[in-house]
Amino acid sequence: MKLGFIGCGNMGTAMVKGVLDSGKCTKEEIMISTKSEKSLEDKKNALGVQATTDNAKVATFADVLFLAVKPQFYAEVIAQIRDVVSEEKIVISIAPGKTLEWLGEQFGKELKIIRTMPNTPAMVKEGMMGMCVNSLVTEDDISLVRDICSGFSRTEVIAEHLMDVVTAVSGSSPAYVFMFIEAMADAAVAGGMPRKQAYTFAAQAVLGSAKMVLETGMHPGELKDMVCSPAGTTIQAVRVLEGKGMRSAVFEAMEKCLEISRKM
Structure with missing residues (x-):
């Protein structure tokens, strides 16, 4: 062939x-x-x-x-x-x-x-x-x-008819994920971690989390809840992300991506 x-x-x-x-x-x-x-x-x-x-x-x-x-x-x-x-x-x-x-x-x-x-x-x-x-x-x-x-x-x-959705959720989304990794690494650097090490921690956390979704078959919300201990650190971080509109921002970004893809 x-x-x-x-x-x-x-x-x-x-x-x-x-x-x-x-x-x-x-x-x-x-x-x-x-x-x-x-x-x-x-x-x-x-x-x-x-x-x-x-x-x-x-x-x-x-x-x-x-x-x-x-x-x-x-x-x-x-x-x-x-x-x-x-x-x-x-x-x-x-x-x-x-x-x-x-x-x-x-x-x-x-x-x-x-x-x-x-x-x-x-x-x-x-x-x-x-x-x-x-x-x-x-x-x-x-x-x-x-x-x-x-x-x-x-x-x-x-x-x-779903190909434009694929563009938004998969074709373009590595850019969104890279931004998330970069933001986490910046915060780690602000906390005193060397930048190279910060990228390693942030990227591996994303890789491992994605693998958990694919290999366990569990709902992402359920996996999130497993990390959020009562009165713990994670639930407070989640509260801030919700307050800042993280879900809405991702949703709106993908909607814009979908809109542009349909016009190409």
């Missing part, structure tokens, strides 16, 4: 590294394209895969083709490759806002198209990806793509 990645920025690079590290494909079975010769050499040296600046060459090579460019470049890229993308290939989009219908119209032919929304934790093989598919994609195709992506991300197949 041959994979192609048109575009190889942070997300594309994370995907390629994840696939290689998992052994799903060899370096010879992956081809990437970049916009400039300089980035081409950098990526080729870093990843060791086949590389080109010719998008059509990648599209011809690949059995499974990832479109990993920014949304504003999709129409241009698809115009460059539509004539060499045949019906047996699987085309995978990672762009927010570009619907299955829009993608199909741009190609102007019946193709197997999968729309996904990954996130940057794929860079450390802890990504979360939502995916939806058009009517030509089979269950075997879905299993194949999920297996490919398992090297860098969990995946969930969802209805397309």
Whole structure:
């Protein structure tokens, strides 16, 4: 099986590294394209895969083709490759806002198209990806793509109308979490802890808490209550967060993210 990645920025690079590290494909079975010769050499040296600046060459090579460019470049890229993308290939989009219908119209032919929304934790093989598919994609195709992506991300197949929600709750949310970690670390520094150590404590607390949600299956509120001892320190911290509108701020931020995603 041959994979192609048109575009190889942070997300594309994370995907390629994840696939290689998992052994799903060899370096010879992956081809990437970049916009400039300089980035081409950098990526080729870093990843060791086949590389080109010719998008059509990648599209011809690949059995499974990832479109990993920014949304504003999709129409241009698809115009460059539509004539060499045949019906047996699987085309995978990672762009927010570009619907299955829009993608199909741009190609102007019946193709197997999968729309996904990954996130940057794929860079450390802890990504979360939502995916939806058009009517030509089979269950075997879905299993194949999920297996490919398992090297860098969990995946969930969802209805397309939820893809913008995925952008808000998963695609963009690492930024919210990084802000939370940074704020906790700043407070720890104010309390006298060295900054590097503060980041370690804050980040590990977030990692461990997230793992508890995923592995115990318990409601987050129940897990929160386990930490809040009567008349203890934690319940007082929770009281302040509630008073400052933490839940509302997160809710409103995600609503704005969802609004912008729907307009893209």
